[in-house]
Amino acid sequence: MPAVESVLVVGAGAAGCATAILLASAGVTVDLIDSRPTVGAVGSGITLQGNALRVLRTLGVWEDLQPRGYAFDGLGIRAPGPQAALLGEVTDNRTGGPDLPATFGTYRPVLARILVERAAAAGARIRYGTALTGVDQDATAVTAHFADGTSGVYDLVVGADGLHSTTRSAVGIDLPTTDVGMDIWRFVAPRPPSVTRTELIFGGPLFIAGFCPTGDDSLYGFLVERPQNRGDLPPAEALELVRSLAEPYHGPWDDIVASSPVNFTRFQVHLLPPPWNRGRVVLIGDATHVCPPTVAQGAAQSLEDAAVLAELLTTRHTVDDDLWTAFTERRYERVKTVVDVSMQMCHWLLEGVRGDVPGLHARVFQAVSHPA
Ligand SMILES: Cc1cc2nc3c(=O)[nH]c(=O)nc-3n(C[C@H](O)[C@H](O)[C@H](O)COP(=O)(O)OP(=O)(O)OC[C@H]3O[C@@H](n4cnc5c(N)ncnc54)[C@H](O)[C@@H]3O)c2cc1C
Structure with missing residues (x-):
């Protein structure tokens, strides 16, 4: 018998949906809530590395997702300037195993919908427009309070409610979030034949100019600049701005x-x-770890959190300190490597240092290549 019979999962992003799918599939009664009015995600692309795909395959969604994105191996690093010379390539990075691509680009709303549909099919009871506002607990149960004045009693509450987690503050955790000093513009575009993998240009007028193919006809691009307080531009001006920011880049x-x-x-x-x-x-x-997406591992780590948590909850019989110690023993150092590497890349960019970027990627690949 699993360690829990009823679980509230707060947040229907990648982490929450994955948890709901795995627990509901194991026979646990799962309520999955999200404060959004309906299923959704930022209208942008996402880069999923092999270790994310491994979890997605376990969730039973890889088959659905595969035709709705672009799979590729390797990463190119180019120089700024008119020739956009290829400076380096990162290969051998099939972190999900040899039978999954190294990397897969897709559109976030596609991934969000596939995950939520799978959670519903697994038996999770999904309620949008439902925000957690607080929790009370004793040794055996948690009472969750919702914004509409209702409440529910569960064996466990999983706070997968993102950067500004209410669950986190509801249990009294004050986790300061720091601005790194970089702003990112993301956009979608038709995929020209010259774009067949992620390529990054470090330096030039911006910190990073990069792109990732997301389908036969689509890609998403990202441009990372020094903060200039222009995040609230109207859509047409934002589009004009990203086109002008991309103009000095070639290849x-x-x-x-x-x-x-x-x-x-x-x-x-x-x-x-x-x-x-x-x-x-x-x-x-x-809710526990956020870092700049310089190695594109945030969603991957969130999915891995869910996989490890669900495995522990369904293979053990009690919720106790041993379970929580086992959870962070399997998660913390791995996540910390990703956060440290992602931040190292930002420090180099902020200080104008030309560091060993392929070496940093290799460190992450090594850390995440075995199942979490
Ligand atoms: C610019 C950028 C680019 C990125 N690119 C990549 C990438 O290419 N690859 C990658 O792997 N990762 C990437 N990431 C990281 C990735 O997006 C996140 O790590 C991942 O989406 C986190 O998933 P999550 O489920 O933990 O949180 P979220 O996706 O934020 O989901 C949290 C959910 O909780 C809900 N919620 C919040 N409060 C409440 C409440 N009180 N009650 C109920 N529901 C609530 C929200 O509505 C939301 O749906 C990027 C991040 C950024 C900022």
Whole structure:
């Protein structure tokens, strides 16, 4: 018998949906809530590394997702300048195993919908427009309070509610989030034939100019700049801006014409030291760890959190300190490597240091190549 019979999962992002799918499939009664009015995600692309695909395959969604993105191996690093000379290539990075691609680009709303549909099919009861506002707990149960004035009693609450997690503050954890000092513009565009993998240009007028193919006809691009307080530009001006920011870049960039939607975000970082639970409330995903997406591992780590948590909850018989210690022993150092490497890349960029970027990627690949 699993360690829990009823679980509330707060947040229907990658971490929450994955947890709901795995627990509901094991016979646990799962309520999955999200404060959004309906299923959704930022209208941008996402880069899923092999270790993320491994979890997605376990969830039973890889078959659905595979035809709706672009799989590729390797990563190219180019120089700024008119020739966009190829400086380096990262290969041998099939972190999900030899039978999964190294990397897969897709559109976030596609991934969000596939995950939620799978959670529903697995038996999770999904309620959108439902925000967690607080929790009370004793040694045996948690009472969760919702914004509509209702409440529910569960064996466990999983806070997968992202960067500004209410679950986290509800259990009294004050986790400061720091601005890194970089802003990112993301956009979608038709994929020209010259774009067949992720390529990054470090330096030039921006910190990073990069792209990732997301389908036969699509890609997403990202441009990372010094903060200039222009995140609230109207959509047409934002599109004009990203086109002008991309203009000094060449090579495949010559063929890329940015289109809407254009999305703006700041790079931020936080990492919660163990333990990730307070009693019968546990945090996973961005609620515990956020870092700049310089090695594109945030969603991968969130999915891995869910996989490890669900495995422990369904193979053990009690929720106790041993379970929580085992959880963070399997998660913390791995996540910390990703956060440290992602931040190292930002420090080099902020200080104008030309560091060993392929070496950093190799460190992450080594850390995440074995199942979490
Ligand atoms: C610019 C940028 C680019 C990135 N690119 C990549 C990439 O290419 N590859 C990659 O692997 N990762 C990437 N990431 C990281 C990745 O997006 C996140 O790590 C991942 O989405 C986190 O998933 P999550 O489920 O933990 O949180 P989220 O996706 O944030 O989901 C949290 C959910 O909780 C809900 N919620 C919040 N509060 C409440 C509440 N009180 N009650 C109920 N529901 C609530 C929200 O509505 C939301 O749906 C990137 C991040 C950024 C910022």
